[in-house]
Amino acid sequence: MEWTEVSVLTTNEAVEAVSNILQEAGASGVKIDDAADYANLKAGKFGEIVDLKTIPHRTTGALITAYYPETVFVPEILPTIKQRVNELSQFGLDPQPGTVTTKAVDDVSWATAWQKYYHPVRVTRYLTVTPSWENYQPVQAGESVIRLDPGMAFGTGTHPTTRLSMTALEMVVRGGESMYDVGTGSGVLSIAAKYMGVKDITAFDLDEVAVRSAKTNLDLNPVAKDVVAKPNDLLKGIHQPVNLVVANILAEIILPLVPQAWENLTDGGYFLTSGIIADKLDEVVAAQEKQGFIIDNILQMKDWRGVIAHKPTEDE
Numbered sequence: 001m002e003w004t005e006v007s008v009l010t011t012n013e014a015v016e017a018v019s020n021i022l023q024e025a026g027a028s029g030v031k032i033d034d035a036a037d038y039a040n041l042k043a044g045k046f047g048e049i050v051d052l053k054t055i056p057h058r059t060t061g062a063l064i065t066a067y068y069p070e071t072v073f074v075p076e077i078l079p080t081i082k083q084r085v086n087e088l089s090q091f092g093l094d095p096q097p098g099t100v101t102t103k104a105v106d107d108v109s110w111a112t113a114w115q116k117y118y119h120p121v122r123v124t125r126y127l128t129v130t131p132s133w134e135n136y137q138p139v140q141a142g143e144s145v146i147r148l149d150p151g152m153a154f155g156t157g158t159h160p161t162t163r164l165s166m167t168a169l170e171m172v173v174r175g176g177e178s179m180y181d182v183g184t185g186s187g188v189l190s191i192a193a194k195y196m197g198v199k200d201i202t203a204f205d206l207d208e209v210a211v212r213s214a215k216t217n218l219d220l221n222p223v224a225k226d227v228v229a230k231p232n233d234l235l236k237g238i239h240q241p242v243n244l245v246v247a248n249i250l251a252e253i254i255l256p257l258v259p260q261a262w263e264n265l266t267d268g269g270y271f272l273t274s275g276i277i278a279d280k281l282d283e284v285v286a287a288q289e290k291q292g293f294i295i296d297n298i299l300q301m302k303d304w305r306g307v308i309a310h311k312p313t314e315d316e
């Protein structure tokens with residue numbers, strides 16, 4: 001089968017948003033080549049076991065490449081992609097240069113070409129994310145391994161916003177909780193939470209492709225086999241309180257989630273949000289405080305912020 005490759009040259013801060021735009025336009029797979037990721041690898045900050053010398057890599061900006069099957073008429077979706085990328089500046093994200101290029105590729109070249117860029121990555125002290133085709137074994141006591149097929153949904157589990165969410169989970173999870181994973185993408189946070197001892201998880205995503213991808217990844221990780229993944233717009237129509245709501249989504253999308261999370265959390269329950277670009281932090285914190293949440297912690301990595309908040313108990 002013939003595929004069309006659509007590439008957007010952008011900045012590190014716009015990686016997540018551009019990936020979402022390309023996926024929402026019907027991409028079957030998205031590849032992220034971000035110079036900033038390699039800068040971290042070089043510093044060895046997260047203990048990665050990747051030998052940088054063996055990987056061809058970017059030194060500036062980020063190139064997001066999406067693959068569209070023949071069933072998607074790419075000339076028709078290109079103007080919308082270009083327009084949405086340009087409009088990111090209205091949301092405080094710099095998409096520059098935002099150049100969009102296309103190329104026809106055959107099945108074989110894209111199906112395997114991107115695999116060589118994915119390797120096991122220690123994302124926290126206790127969690128390693130590995131692509132499903134690598135036979136990675138834990139090297140340290142207490143290390144859990146999340147196996148992901150990163151081809152379809154956001155993402156590889158190693159984006160700063162995902163790392164912030166995992167760190168936040170490690171800070172609040174004590175075991176036995178119930179949880180909603182809003183915007184589950186690849187399902188990575190649900191799998192991580194199961195390893196930490198969260199008991200009952202329902203994972204939601206607006207995008208059916210993401211839900212399918214999450215289901216595949218949940219099946220790859222026996223610890224998460226009982227996680228339920230379903231399509232849903234945020235927590236619309238959900239009225240069953242849980243102990244934890246986690247959401248790694250852009251700030252604009254977190255804002256309407258705030259009242260829904262409040263309604264769906266037990267007293268003392270935690271609301272963990274990530275995907276917030278630094279400039280938007282104040283707005284997200286203000287919305288959560290106005291709702292009544294107590295802010296416990298702000299986490300940061302590069303230009304991204306994560307918020308740990310909780311719904312007060314009666315005696316608070």
Ligand SMILES: C[S@@+](CC[C@H](N)C(=O)[O-])C[C@H]1O[C@@H](n2cnc3c(N)ncnc32)[C@H](O)[C@@H]1O
Pocket residue numbers: 016020153154155157161162165182183184185186187188189204205206207210232233234248249250253275
């Ligand atoms: C940045 S990804 C996060 C994926 C994963 N949770 C992680 O941390 O790596 C955001 C996800 O939110 C989903 N999403 C966006 N808007 C949504 C909405 N209104 N309701 C549910 N999911 C949504 C996207 O489809 C995407 O999979």
